[in-house]
Amino acid sequence: MFKKNINKLLLLKNKSFHIFLLSAFLICVISLSLFSQSASPNVISPTGGDKLESGRPYKIEWANIRGSKVNINLIGRGGISSKIARDVKNTGSFLWNVSCSLKGEGFIIWVMSTTANSRARCDNFEIVNPRQIIAPKKGDNVKSGSKFTIKWTGFDCKNVRITLSLSQKYKNRTAHLTFSTRNKGSFIWEVPRNYKGADFQLFVRDVFKQSCVAISDYFYINPFTVKKSLKTLISTKTLISKGQKTLTQPTQSTTTNRVKLLLRPLGKEILKAGSPYEIKWTGLLGGPNVRIILIKNKKFQANLALDAKNTGSFIWNIGPNKQGSNYQIRVTGYPKNTKDYVISQPFSIILPARVTKPNRYFTVRSGEKFMINWRNFTSKTLIIELWQGKLFKQTITRSAPNTNNYEWPVASHYNGYGFKIKIKSSTKSGEVAFSESFKILKK
Numbered sequence: 001m002f003k004k005n006i007n008k009l010l011l012l013k014n015k016s017f018h019i020f021l022l023s024a025f026l027i028c029v030i031s032l033s034l035f036s037q038s039a040s041p042n043v044i045s046p047t048g049g050d051k052l053e054s055g056r057p058y059k060i061e062w063a064n065i066r067g068s069k070v071n072i073n074l075i076g077r078g079g080i081s082s083k084i085a086r087d088v089k090n091t092g093s094f095l096w097n098v099s100c101s102l103k104g105e106g107f108i109i110w111v112m113s114t115t116a117n118s119r120a121r122c123d124n125f126e127i128v129n130p131r132q133i134i135a136p137k138k139g140d141n142v143k144s145g146s147k148f149t150i151k152w153t154g155f156d157c158k159n160v161r162i163t164l165s166l167s168q169k170y171k172n173r174t175a176h177l178t179f180s181t182r183n184k185g186s187f188i189w190e191v192p193r194n195y196k197g198a199d200f201q202l203f204v205r206d207v208f209k210q211s212c213v214a215i216s217d218y219f220y221i222n223p224f225t226v227k228k229s230l231k232t233l234i235s236t237k238t239l240i241s242k243g244q245k246t247l248t249q250p251t252q253s254t255t256t257n258r259v260k261l262l263l264r265p266l267g268k269e270i271l272k273a274g275s276p277y278e279i280k281w282t283g284l285l286g287g288p289n290v291r292i293i294l295i296k297n298k299k300f301q302a303n304l305a306l307d308a309k310n311t312g313s314f315i316w317n318i319g320p321n322k323q324g325s326n327y328q329i330r331v332t333g334y335p336k337n338t339k340d341y342v343i344s345q346p347f348s349i350i351l352p353a354r355v356t357k358p359n360r361y362f363t364v365r366s367g368e369k370f371m372i373n374w375r376n377f378t379s380k381t382l383i384i385e386l387w388q389g390k391l392f393k394q395t396i397t398r399s400a401p402n403t404n405n406y407e408w409p410v411a412s413h414y415n416g417y418g419f420k421i422k423i424k425s426s427t428k429s430g431e432v433a434f435s436e437s438f439k440i441l442k443k
Contacts (some may be wrong), residue, residue: 041120048123055100067113075108078387100212130154131214138217146194157206165201198263267345274320295328355435362438379425414440
């Protein structure tokens with residue numbers, strides 16, 4: 001009997017000990033999991049939805065990333081990667097001067113250890129441009145020969161440079177209003193008497209950081225200056241009818257004081273195929289809608305819009321293969337008064353400059369040669385550059401003859417993704433094109 005009691009006691013003791021061991025094990029597992037969760041690598045700032053300002057410093061912060069040094073990368077839309085910092089001390093923070101050229105949504109920052117398999121990323125954030133031109137505003141009418149106060153905000157620099165992009169009438173030349181003036185937020189501009197027309201634009205830049213810029217909307221300089229005694233009425237000699245495609249210019253008579261103008265295009269412009277273009281008009285009272293027609297050699301080509309709203313503007317997406325000269329735009333009141341219309345002077349459409357090789361599926365090894373191909377450039381000599389994402393890497397050549405191809409030996413130290421070829425005219429500022437992203441692999 002005594003022995004049986006002892007055995008029972010021993011069994012109970014063993015069970016208690018096993019329960020104690022199991023409890024201790026479970027407590028250890030839970031503690032370790034909680035510790036590992038609290039110690040997981042993470043980026044503290046920026047967080048998802050944050051708005052960073054381009055051209056200004058921002059403090060990136062992270063925690064629990066192992067190793068003595070880290071790399072910090074910025075991932076933009078489309079997965080294009082660029083370097084923020086390399087081999088910086090793992091102090092948990094880094095002061096990043098956000099580039100003025102960055103703008104948009106969907107940015108991500110990765111912080112990665114250089115020695116251990118430890119990294120973290122933030123959620124999507126946005127980069128905005130805090131620099132703005134307050135005056136002139138969109139559609140403002142500035143009087144030539146008068147004084148106008150240009151106003152801006154958002155610049156941190158001591159001095160700014162102000163330039164004016166002239167109207168299409170002046171072949172898009174640029175005039176410097178001042179090379180350097182104090183950043184007071186305003187500048188008094190004496191508007192030249194000979195300036196007149198539409199599509200003027202102002203640019204305010206940091207003197208030392210040209211990419212830190214604010215651009216105004218389009219404004220006018222005396223586009224509607226007409227003598228009070230002048231009364232115009234646009235009437236039509238012939239209308240478009242079925243089977244008849246020939247269009248004639250309007251005639252004028254003196255019965256009303258209403259002024260009708262087609263502000264864009266004015267005529268003699270060179271538009272690019274495959275790109276959007278804003279058609280602008282004023283003074284049409286034929287109805288709540290308008291019909292917009294494309295003409296070539298005074299003959300009907302296409303209806304750009306059958307019943308667009310009569311708001312004074314319409315975005316025309318020019319076809320990618322359309323090219324030639326002697327095009328015109330006609331905007332007609334619709335549906336009540338098809339005699340009420342305006343028509344542009346002739347303009348041209350050209351195919352845009354393109355880099356055809358390399359393309360997105362192209363891969364080359366460092367140290368090898370490959371042929372860069374392009375088309376539709378008009379300059380005699382071209383500048384060719386290599387970029388990776390939004391970072392400039394090198395100038396390949398400054399004087400490539402415009403033969404539509406150029407052979408380039410890839411430098412041996414290049415390796416990675418997101419490379420692009422940039423080709424630009426050596427004489428025309430608007431003639432530029434990027435290739436699609438391609439890969440360079442180690443040989």
